[in-house]
Amino acid sequence: MKSYFVACCTALLFSACASGGEATSGLDAVPTDRNTLIERVSFEPRPDNLGVVVRIHADNPVSSTSPIRWTGPGTMEFSLAGAGLHHRYRTDLAKSPVSEYTLTESPTGIDVRLTFAREDVDARIKGDPVSNDVLLAVGITTGGIASTIAAAIRNANESPPPPDLSTVVSPTPGRWDREPAANPTGRWTLDTVVIDAGHGGEDEGAVGYGGVLEKDIVLPVSMKIGNELERRLGVEVIYTRTDDRFVPLAQRGHIANESGGKLFVSIHTNAAPDRRARGTETFFLGMHKTDAARNVMERENQVVELENDKTRYAEFDQSQLITQVLAQSAYMSHSQMLASLIQNEFDQRPENVNRGVKQAGFYVLWSASMPAVLVELGFLTNPKEAAWMRSEQGQAELAEAVVRAIESFETSYAGAIGAGPGTGGHNGAAAGRRD
Ligand SMILES: [Zn+2]
Numbered sequence: 001m002k003s004y005f006v007a008c009c010t011a012l013l014f015s016a017c018a019s020g021g022e023a024t025s026g027l028d029a030v031p032t033d034r035n036t037l038i039e040r041v042s043f044e045p046r047p048d049n050l051g052v053v054v055r056i057h058a059d060n061p062v063s064s065t066s067p068i069r070w071t072g073p074g075t076m077e078f079s080l081a082g083a084g085l086h087h088r089y090r091t092d093l094a095k096s097p098v099s100e101y102t103l104t105e106s107p108t109g110i111d112v113r114l115t116f117a118r119e120d121v122d123a124r125i126k127g128d129p130v131s132n133d134v135l136l137a138v139g140i141t142t143g144g145i146a147s148t149i150a151a152a153i154r155n156a157n158e159s160p161p162p163p164d165l166s167t168v169v170s171p172t173p174g175r176w177d178r179e180p181a182a183n184p185t186g187r188w189t190l191d192t193v194v195i196d197a198g199h200g201g202e203d204e205g206a207v208g209y210g211g212v213l214e215k216d217i218v219l220p221v222s223m224k225i226g227n228e229l230e231r232r233l234g235v236e237v238i239y240t241r242t243d244d245r246f247v248p249l250a251q252r253g254h255i256a257n258e259s260g261g262k263l264f265v266s267i268h269t270n271a272a273p274d275r276r277a278r279g280t281e282t283f284f285l286g287m288h289k290t291d292a293a294r295n296v297m298e299r300e301n302q303v304v305e306l307e308n309d310k311t312r313y314a315e316f317d318q319s320q321l322i323t324q325v326l327a328q329s330a331y332m333s334h335s336q337m338l339a340s341l342i343q344n345e346f347d348q349r350p351e352n353v354n355r356g357v358k359q360a361g362f363y364v365l366w367s368a369s370m371p372a373v374l375v376e377l378g379f380l381t382n383p384k385e386a387a388w389m390r391s392e393q394g395q396a397e398l399a400e401a402v403v404r405a406i407e408s409f410e411t412s413y414a415g416a417i418g419a420g421p422g423t424g425g426h427n428g429a430a431a432g433r434r435d
Contacts, residue, residue: 038084097140194263200245228399288359
């Protein structure tokens with residue numbers, strides 16, 4: 001049975017075998033006085049190439065970052081105090097509009113220099129609230145939508161409340177407009193899926209009708225999903241938990257990233273004061289547009305009160321969310337598509353009440369650098385739905401719906417990048433319409 005332990009092993013293998021760049025210093029050369037080591041620099045581009053988030057992966061918090069200094073047209077630098085380069089430091093290929101970058105150790109830390117392929121760029125440094133990474137959000141400042149993005153990057157730091165970014169980040173349903181985040185060395189394949197059973201241990205989640213606990217429903221459903229995915233798709237399944245234990249929210253995304261996961265699916269059940277509330281809904285990361293979506297988000301996020309280190313969530317707010325939405329924008333359309341496929345599958349059951357695909361700022365979705373969704377299987381506070389979710393048949397059917405959706409997702413993706421059954425058909429045409 002694969003679990004957290006497998007995630008760790010996979011991470012080690014990944015680091016040792018799949019290094020995308022050269023180590024720049026040997027083990028002996030790592031300065032011992034550096035309290036933070038930089039392991040990697042990676043790029044998370046917007047699908048429309050109007051910006052990129054540069055992620056500087058750090059093993060510990062960076063004590064301070066200098067302000068950005070623009071040293072010439074399209075060139076900038078800043079420094080990370082007290083940081084050094086890890087002996088496994090690796091560099092990914094720069095993505096537009098970044099053309100080159102270097103990290104150089106200095107007596108006091110690391111100097112980061114970037115060169116852009118154009119001069120109309122703006123950039124902001126942000127700490128990632130759910131990891132130790134430093135994020136550099138880069139936006140192109142010329143043109144209509146581009147200037148909106150640049151303004152959003154500025155506003156993320158300076159002037160909350162933020163503008164509604166829905167016109168910028170909301171993808172167009174049904175368009176496979178870009179190959180999903182691929183391994184730098186190869187094309188996208190669905191080889192690893194992360195299944196996240198919500199809650200666990202002292203975090204019981206929602207308490208439902210008759211005293212049934214959310215944590216006890218989502219675990220067996222998650223295990224059924226994982227077992228079927230392994231059997232039918234031959235993918236590796238990474239679970240964030242396989243028993244009744246507490247796992248901090250940020251740790252769940254970390255497990256997903258370290259395992260090289262290609263999809264992150266978080267399984268939950270809903271709750272409401274009104275016992276009549278019922279139905280299924282699936283979320284992806286974004287700003288909530290309704291009070292109902294906000295209520296679900298707040299309920300699922302409140303678990304951080306049980307965590308020892310709450311400080312890492314201190315920066316979670318609406319302005320921070322904008323930066324994170326930008327960081328994940330490369331995955332947004334795919335997250336939305338997977339959410340739609342899951343809701344469609346739930347709808348195959350006549351009794352299903354489809355509450356739709358929604359966006360909200362779930363902490364657990366923030367930290368996963370891959371298409372990520374959060375599924376609410378039904379209302380545990382509704383007597384009928386609670387009985388359904390407790391039943392063997394109910395759990396099997398709910399799991400089956402999620403599995404079928406992931407199968408469809410995999411097929412469509414393969415088609416969109418010309419490697420599978422869908423080649424040249426609808427998906428190819430959709431990709432070709434991109435302007
Ligand atoms: Zn939950």
